[in-house]
Amino acid sequence: xxxxxxxRYSYVSDYLFINILNTINGRNNVFTDFLxxxxxxxxxxxxxxxxxxxxxxxxxxxxxxxxDIKKIQLxxxxxxxxxxxxxxxxxxxxxxxxxxxxxxxxxxxxxxPTPSTGGTDGLISLIAYDMLTAHHNGLFPKIKKCKxxxxxxxxxxxxxxxxxxxxxxxxxxxxARKHYAKKSSE
Ligand SMILES: [Zn+2]
Numbered sequence: 194x195x196x197x198x199x200x201r202y203s204y205v206s207d208y209l210f211i212n213i214l215n216t217i218n219g220r221n222n223v224f225t226d227f228l229x230x231x232x233x234x235x236x237x238x239x240x241x242x243x244x245x246x247x248x249x250x251x252x253x254x255x256x257x258x259x260x261d262i263k264k265i266q267l268x269x270x271x272x273x274x275x276x277x278x279x280x281x282x283x284x285x286x287x288x289x290x291x292x293x294x295x296x297x298x299x300x301x302x303x304x305x306p307t308p309s310t311g312g313t314d315g316l317i318s319l320i321a322y323d324m325l326t327a328h329h330n331g332l333f334p335k336i337k338k339c340k341x342x343x344x345x346x347x348x349x350x351x352x353x354x355x356x357x358x359x360x361x362x363x364x365x366x367x368x369a370r371k372h373y374a375k376k377s378s379e
Contacts, residue, residue: 201225203346212241215346217269226266296311336349337355341358
């Protein structure tokens, strides 16, 4: 069991799908893929539940079957390249919709989706649904990558002015670097 998964993130998004896309990072110039760590998927699901981005029924259902990390990584890469190079990915939205078909979703009275099967297909189905909802709400053009070269985090830029995934982690660090570069050249 991974403790303090939250501290691996430069920030935790309010969107479920962004949090799975941000399971890679390059903090301190070291590339890390959280998904490759044992127990990460279980820890990630608990963190999402803690943040209110998944409910108990959804987590229980997903945990009913095993998760193939390689498939989640592949899905993550397809989604990331769509946001980083959208012009090359015209079929992406169709493939996203077909991802929800492998584990159809059932909706409760509050319209919260629960996949019909757990494991890999169930998790991908839920994330794909979350992305399609974001797409319908016009969020896709607002998704940006953090301006820091060593950070891979994506975020939703609601104001149109946000540059960093986290002002505390990436914003201040870049500002400090520029400040010292300027000072030493003086
Ligand atoms: Zn960042």
